[in-house]
Amino acid sequence: MKAYLAGPDVFLPNAHENAAAKIAICAKYGIIGRPPLNEELGDLAQMPEDAAWRMIFRKDLEMMQACDIIIANLTPFRGASADAGTLIEVGWFLGRGKPVFGYSNSAASFATRSQAQIAAMPDPLTDLTVEGFGLPDNLMIPGAVEAGGGLQMILPADGRDRVFDALDMFEACVAAAARKLGLA
Amino acid sequence: MKAYLAGPDVFLPNAHENAAAKIAICAKYGIIGRPPLNEELGDLAQMPEDAAWRMIFRKDLEMMQACDIIIANLTPFRGASADAGTLIEVGWFLGRGKPVFGYSNSAASFATRSQAQIAAMPDPLTDLTVEGFGLPDNLMIPGAVEAGGGLQMILPADGRDRVFDALDMFEACVAAAARKLGLA
Numbered sequence: 001m002k003a004y005l006a007g008p009d010v011f012l013p014n015a016h017e018n019a020a021a022k023i024a025i026c027a028k029y030g031i032i033g034r035p036p037l038n039e040e041l042g043d044l045a046q047m048p049e050d051a052a053w054r055m056i057f058r059k060d061l062e063m064m065q066a067c068d069i070i071i072a073n074l075t076p077f078r079g080a081s082a083d084a085g086t087l088i089e090v091g092w093f094l095g096r097g098k099p100v101f102g103y104s105n106s107a108a109s110f111a112t113r114s115q116a117q118i119a120a121m122p123d124p125l126t127d128l129t130v131e132g133f134g135l136p137d138n139l140m141i142p143g144a145v146e147a148g149g150g151l152q153m154i155l156p157a158d159g160r161d162r163v164f165d166a167l168d169m170f171e172a173c174v175a176a177a178a179r180k181l182g183l184a
Numbered sequence: 185m186k187a188y189l190a191g192p193d194v195f196l197p198n199a200h201e202n203a204a205a206k207i208a209i210c211a212k213y214g215i216i217g218r219p220p221l222n223e224e225l226g227d228l229a230q231m232p233e234d235a236a237w238r239m240i241f242r243k244d245l246e247m248m249q250a251c252d253i254i255i256a257n258l259t260p261f262r263g264a265s266a267d268a269g270t271l272i273e274v275g276w277f278l279g280r281g282k283p284v285f286g287y288s289n290s291a292a293s294f295a296t297r298s299q300a301q302i303a304a305m306p307d308p309l310t311d312l313t314v315e316g317f318g319l320p321d322n323l324m325i326p327g328a329v330e331a332g333g334g335l336q337m338i339l340p341a342d343g344r345d346r347v348f349d350a351l352d353m354f355e356a357c358v359a360a361a362a363r364k365l366g367l368a
Contacts, residue, residue: 013311053317057327078301079263085324087268091275092328117262120304124348127197133237140269143241144276164308 001183003174004064005035006090007073008083012165025171026071029178034067036060064092069181071173072102074141074153075164080110080117081137090144099181100148102141103173104155105162110137151176185367187358188248189219190274191257192267196349209355210255213362218251220244244269248276253365255357256286258325258337259348264294264301265321274328283365284332286325287357288339289346294321335360 003026009018019035026033038044041059044052064070070093077083082104093100106113114130135142136153145153154173156162162169178184187210193202203219210217222228225243228236248254254277261267266288277284290297298314319326320337329337338357340346346353362368 008312011313011315012309013313049317053319053323054327054330057323057331060324061327061331078298078305078307079265081263081265081268084265084268084271084322087271088275088278088322088324088328091272091277092279093275094272095276095279114262117305121262121301123262125196128192128348129195129197131195133233135237138268138272139237139241140244140272143238143245144272146238147241147245164312 001030001069001181002032002034002067003177004067004070004089004093005033005073006070006086008075008077008086009073009165010036010038011077018165021167022170025167025174029174030183031071031174031178033071034063036063060089064089067098069093069099069101069149069177071170071177072100072145073104073170074102074137074145075105076113076137080114082141087141090141090148094144094148098148099150099177100145101151101173101177101180102145102149102153103169104136104153105164105166105169106136107156107159107161110135149177149180151180185214185253185365186216186218186251187361188251188254188273188277189217189257190254190270192259192261192270193257193349194220194222195261202349202351205351206354209351209358213358214367215253215255215358215362217255218247220247244273248273251282253277253283253285253333253361255354255361256284256329257288257354258286258321258329259289260297260321264298266325271325274325274332278328278332282332283334283361284329285335285357285361285364286329286333286337287353288320288337289348289350289353290320291340291343291345294319333361333364335364
């Protein structure tokens, strides 16, 4: 069982150590974790930008095709919602009918985070709706997780935000996915 | 040819008028536009939140299944990137192998918008990478558009941001999609 380890983790300064820790956690639960790092692509800084990003895109898409499930880090990133690239990937797995699992290190509701975002960077128009429903993000995200993997998003049960790169919610998500898939 | 009209347009105070204008533009190019509004779902405010959001999710998924292509408004929304729900939907169409077309009313690069976001709401950790490549959003978004529909994201060619609910980039996207699909 190969899991695509989506998330803004790739933007961490210690992305490789983080990925190794995630792979080790997955292995405890009988899952092969595949992080979408770029280390096999050569020195991207030496390539024309257009060639570099398309190479990363193709590599990520091929890795998604080779994986059976996605375990997505849906912690908010540079805005009220989860990382943009991760959301494309979650949608792709849902479209393919491959199981979707996801977690967030944020305990705040989407409505609360949206209001904080608007306070810091006002909306371009007034009176744009703030989505409620008590959800952790735009309803398409918990919807994709629930419809795709049959579980709800894993969130801090104690109501406390985790630091951005904490891995306890990730491990809870991997454990829940393994149980759901009959691996544990 | 039915097009799912994804975007944060549903959060506009005049979402119905906006959707009607988009449908009329699509019709000029031989495309049937389907906006994911919630008007047929009854009074959502009278329903339990858990029932309401799941009903919207199911309705949107059914509408996506009934559509042939997606035309996505990828204008940034409450953060550095496009609307979260829209990104799930773009990924879903890519996963299904259905053509993806998209546009943005923002002329700024993703790197520029990311830096503005960080200035207004600092990252949770220092030294998180800011993605470059001169792209309009996280590379998965122009990647999904290019891989899915064979075109690049439609952006203001004059380098000027459009107002949030402007429709000229939308019309340029519909026209380009219609040409690509042999409708015009």
